[in-house]
Amino acid sequence: EPEVTQTPSHQVTQMGQEVILRCVPISNHLYFYWYRQILGQKVEFLVSFYNNEISEKSEIFDDQFSVERPDGSNFTLKIRSTKLEDSAMYFCASSASLDRGVGNEQFFGPGTRLTVL
Amino acid sequence: AQSVSQHNHHVILSEAASLELGCNYSYGGTVNLFWYVQYPGQHLQLLLKYFSGDPLVKGIKGFEAEFIKSKFSFNLRKPSVQWSDTAEYFCAVNAHGNQFYFGTGTSLTVIP
Numbered sequence: 001e002p003e004v005t006q007t008p009s010h011q012v013t014q015m016g017q018e019v020i021l022r023c024v025p026i027s028n029h030l031y032f033y034w035y036r037q038i039l040g041q042k043v044e045f046l047v048s049f050y051n052n053e054i055s056e057k058s059e060i061f062d063d064q065f066s067v068e069r070p071d072g073s074n075f076t077l078k079i080r081s082t083k084l085e086d087s088a089m090y091f092c093a094s095s096a097s098l099d100r101g102v103g104n105e106q107f108f109g110p111g112t113r114l115t116v117l
Numbered sequence: 118a119q120s121v122s123q124h125n126h127h128v129i130l131s132e133a134a135s136l137e138l139g140c141n142y143s144y145g146g147t148v149n150l151f152w153y154v155q156y157p158g159q160h161l162q163l164l165l166k167y168f169s170g171d172p173l174v175k176g177i178k179g180f181e182a183e184f185i186k187s188k189f190s191f192n193l194r195k196p197s198v199q200w201s202d203t204a205e206y207f208c209a210v211n212a213h214g215n216q217f218y219f220g221t222g223t224s225l226t227v228i229p
Contacts (some may be wrong), residue, residue: 004160030217042121043161043207043219046183056214091161104216105151108161 002026002073005090011075012115013082021077021112023092032075033093033106036060049075061097082116089113121210123220130198131228138193138223140182140208149211150191152182155222156204164206167191178202200229 005024013019020062025032034046047057049067066078077092090113093106120143125146137191142148155190172184182193191208208220 033215033217033220035217042221043209045216045218048215050215052125056216058216103164104149104211104215105163107163108153110160 004092004094004107006090006099009110009114010115012117013056015079015084015116019079019082019114021079021090021092021114023075023077023109024073024094025075026107027073027091029094029096029107031055031095031097032067032069032097034077035091035093035108036088037091037111038085038088044096046077067117079114082114084116087114087116121208121218121220123206123208123223125223126221126227127224129226129228133202134227135196136193136198136202137209138206138225138226140191140193140220141189142208142210142212143189143220144210144212146190146212150182150184151209151211151217152176152180152191152193153207153209153219154204155207161207164193168217196203198225198227200227203227 009021032049035043037043041096046054047061064080069074089111091111092109095106097104122141124139150167154164162181165174167174167184175181180195185189187197206223209217211217212229
């Protein structure tokens with residue numbers, strides 16, 4: 001069964017450093033997402049991406065964050081200058097459709113645990 | 118703003134007990150509703166979903182959920198839990214656009 005993959009599984013970085021989290025969505029999916037989950041808190045939406053541009057983003061997704069689809073398979077989340085409060089589990093997701101009448105479930109990757117020291 | 122509430126933060130049950138996890142949401146329009154499960158060390162997996170039609174939805178592994186529009190609820194049920202059901206359960210709502218709103222999750226521990 002196709003699945004979303006993410007690398008690395010765990011990233012440790014110093015405050016102020018840039019990090020790039022990588023995701024490979026399911027191959028025939030067209031819509032891509034990033035979520036994060038701070039330890040003990042709920043899963044929060046960051047951004048959605050379609051047709052090589054951001055379609056929605058939350059208040060969390062400020063200028064420190066960017067997303068890119070550098071090639072036909074990868075989808076990346078970059079945090080330009082990490083802060084302590086960026087420590088969280090970051091989940092990538094993809095969906096085949098946005099058609100809410102048909103079914104727009106999102107398939108999630110295993111997550112990348114980011115630890116900012 | 119949309120919100121999703123899961124009132125049970127941690128549930129402990131013995132095997133064969135019945136399970137009901139509550140989920141309420143705040144959006145008044147048309148919604149798509151989901152339950153995801155996260156087994157220890159694994160990623161979020163879809164248990165079941167509701168888009169339209171029969172408000173009683175059956176999912177994988179014997180789980181079902183009932184959409185009650187008047188109560189803004191989508192509670193998850195299973196008549197007889199197993200040890201392997203130990204996991205974190207998340208309710209999610211898609212009300213408009215393509216972002217999902219998640220509840221805080223319910224941790225289920227099933228004692229053999």
